[in-house]
Amino acid sequence: xxxxxxxxxxxxxxSKENIYISAGSDAAIKSVFEVxxxxxxxxxxxxxxxAMFYVxxxxxxxxxxEISYRKDLTVSIDDIIQRIIKLKPRLVCIANPNSPTGxxxxxxxxxxxxxxxxxxxxxxxxxxxxYLYYPVTLIELIAHYPQLIIIRTFSKAFGxxxxxxxxxxxxxxxxxxxxxxxPM
Numbered sequence: 001x002x003x004x005x006x007x008x009x010x011x012x013x014x015s016k017e018n019i020y021i022s023a024g025s026d027a028a029i030k031s032v033f034e035v036x037x038x039x040x041x042x043x044x045x046x047x048x049x050x051a052m053f054y055v056x057x058x059x060x061x062x063x064x065x066e067i068s069y070r071k072d073l074t075v076s077i078d079d080i081i082q083r084i085i086k087l088k089p090r091l092v093c094i095a096n097p098n099s100p101t102g103x104x105x106x107x108x109x110x111x112x113x114x115x116x117x118x119x120x121x122x123x124x125x126x127x128x129x130x131y132l133y134y135p136v137t138l139i140e141l142i143a144h145y146p147q148l149i150i151i152r153t154f155s156k157a158f159g160x161x162x163x164x165x166x167x168x169x170x171x172x173x174x175x176x177x178x179x180x181x182x183p184m
Contacts, residue, residue: 008167012139017172020179025129025153025166026052028178032091032149032168033060035177036123041090044083046075048100050127053093065089073101077109081116088120095127097134110138118145127151139169146171 005016012019022028029052037043039061045053047066057064065087069075084092092113097104105113110126117124128150131137142148153166168178 012137012169014139014142014169015172018142018169018175020168020170020175020182022166022168023183025127025151027183028151028166028168029053029093029125029127030056031178031181032123032125032151033057033062034181037062037090042087044080044087044089044092046080046094046098046103049093050095050099050129053095062090069098069101069103073103075103075105077105077112080113084113084116084120084122089122091123091125092117093125093127095129097130099130104134104136107136107138111141114138114141114145114148118147121147123147123149125149125151129153142170146174149174 005019008019009016033056037060041062042065043057043062044065047068067080114124124147128137131152139150149168149170151168
């Protein structure tokens with residue numbers, strides 16, 4: 001397994017200490033909730049979005065704060081940033097590109113959201129499940145923003161859904177907490 005960590009870290013350009021291999025991206029998302037979200041914590045998400053985000057909000061008894069897409073499937077970046085600053089949520093979940101809308105938040109706008117989250121000590125869970133179809137990533141920011149966790153899966157472009165293989169990438173001091181809740 002050590003060689004697999006090494007391969008992923010080489011692929012995304014970081015150290016293997018930045019990586020948490022999981023049973024699909026769902027397991028990585030669940031681990032983020034398990035480590036960082038307490039009952040009653042606010043979790044901000046765009047709506048609609050990946051269904052498992054809603055499941056984990058409910059499972060971990062968080063308070064859901066939804067930011068709805070407009071009719072043209074765009075979203076107000078200013079609204080996202082203002083809610084982060086005003087509400088100081090524990091977690092913000094963003095799938096980029098989003099599923100089911102296909103909406104993409106630009107790298108520049110995502111950077112502004114991450115900076116706003118950093119100012120409030122809010123964890124950002126950035127789901128890059130469709131990275132290989134839309135090869136824009138913010139993986140380079142994990143070295144600068146310890147509250148940024150990027151999730152990827154091998155089930156989409158690699159066609160390995162039944163293999164249940166994914167990973168999270170983040171600051172080593174953040175990733176170490178995910179390892180502590182790893183199931184057998």
